Amino acid sequence: GENVEQHPSTLSVQEGDSAVIKCTYSDSASNYFPWYKQELGKRPQLIIDIRSNVGEKKDQRIAVTLNKTAKHFSLHITETQPEDSAVYFCAASPDMRFGAGTRLTVKP
């Protein structure tokens, strides 16, 4: 099955700074890569996703980039705000395995 690795495990930034979280995957057949945000005690919520036929996708302050050759994809959050503090997970199809998660803390 797919193997997804995610780094870093924790990330602390000042409000207004950018945050970058990186994931690598092992299965070259994977074609769908979502990112989820999870707040304490709640279900994961999709924040952005990218498919293998696209190299980059943006949605306001959030962007995801994909490098199929290197088998890695990254989440970029710009102008971070305290409410961005949460745990972020990447995942990869086809069997939708998740990375271990990144706990992001945005300090006001």
Add this chain to the structure above:
Amino acid sequence: DADVTQTPRNRITKTGKRIMLECSQTKGHDRMYWYRQDPGLGLRLIYYSFDVKDINKGEISDGYSVSRQAQAKFSLSLESAIPNQTALYFCATNGVRGGRGQPQHFGDGTRLSIL
């Protein structure tokens, strides 16, 4: 996401008991998944099913079994529960379009404690 319902929401039971966690969805998705989340950790895939006749083991299937009773229902069983299976369990569903996966929709989770 009320379209994915997990029951029960909380369960406390004893070592050795058989437990079933149920998941039902009204989204019409073919694919369903069971994940386990331990405190401070990520989601680990237990089992997944791409349709009613398709069941696949995930990363940590030992000690668990599943049943896909219908397109809308996917149950997870612990045949003989042990304390290290204490965790938060999530069910998720998604569809496929053009051969590519679609976003997963998660239930609210079942918090399971085994004493």
